[in-house]
Amino acid sequence: MIAKEFTNYIFKNNIIRFGEFRLKSGRLSPYFFNFGAFNSASKLSSLGEFYASTIIEKKIDFDVIFGPAYKGIPIALSTALSLNKKDYPDVPFSFNRKEIKQYGEGGQIIGSKIKGKRVLAVDDVLTSGKTIRNTKEIIESEGGILYAFLVALDREEKGLNTELSALEEAARECNVKIYSVANISNIIEYLNENYDKNHKFNKSVREYIEIHGSKK
Structure with a gap:
């Protein structure tokens, strides 16, 4: 099972950390998915393998992989390369600049064109769904369709103003x-x-989920 293999991997490589961490949502979490720990070629390659295997296992359909700046950029690249190694059809990928370039080739998107394409966006963690909303805005401004979103870890937390999970909330809205x-x-x-x-x-994570976990 890919999910279990990935969980074992992030524990073994200290990618999941425990303590007190302030999230974008403002919540104080007892654990943190440390994306910065994917700091070598072998680790980034392994990350791409997990994403690629998940795409294949869950039969996620798309035309272009998109990595929202900044963390999504290496994920998109490593995922595309891993899919290519698995004899997947050559995968176009692109990512955005934080600021639109006014010189040279200009524009906000680097890489494959996304106009009229079904886009699979990739990022590290789903907490509040804010990144999904922002990514949808960027893709649609370029004429693309945000068709699917794949993250490494779903924290399965309810939204700030609802009992729905952030995943369910963002999925419905977007x-x-x-x-x-x-x-x-x-x-x-x-x-x-x-x-x-x-x-x-163990105790701190279970207590946190009891308070902030979704009821899905």
Whole structure:
């Protein structure tokens, strides 16, 4: 199972960290998905493999892979390369600039054109859904269709003003299919299998999810 393999990988390589971390949502989380730990060629290659395998396993259909700046850029590139190694049809990819370039080739998008294309966007973690909304705006401004969104980890948290998960909320609002390589349920399963239930990591995560977890 890809989700379980990925969960084992992020624990083994210290990509998931425990402590106190302030999120974009303002919540104080006992765990953090440290994307910056994908800091070598081998780790980035492994990340692309997990994304590519998830795309194939879940039969996600698309025309172009898009990586929203900044974290989405290396994810889009490594995923496209991994799909190519798996004899997947040659995958176009693109990403955006934070600021529109006014000289040279100009514009906001670098890479493959997305006008009229079904776009699969990739990013690291889904917390509030804000990135999905921003990405949809960028893609539609270029004439593309945000068809699906794939993240490494779905935190499975409810929105700030709803009992729906951030995933469900963003999916409904943006009319987009959202997928994840793994989710917080996989993290809890790993903790239960490898730590006593009263261990500080295990206990703090379960308590946090009890308060902020979605009811889906």
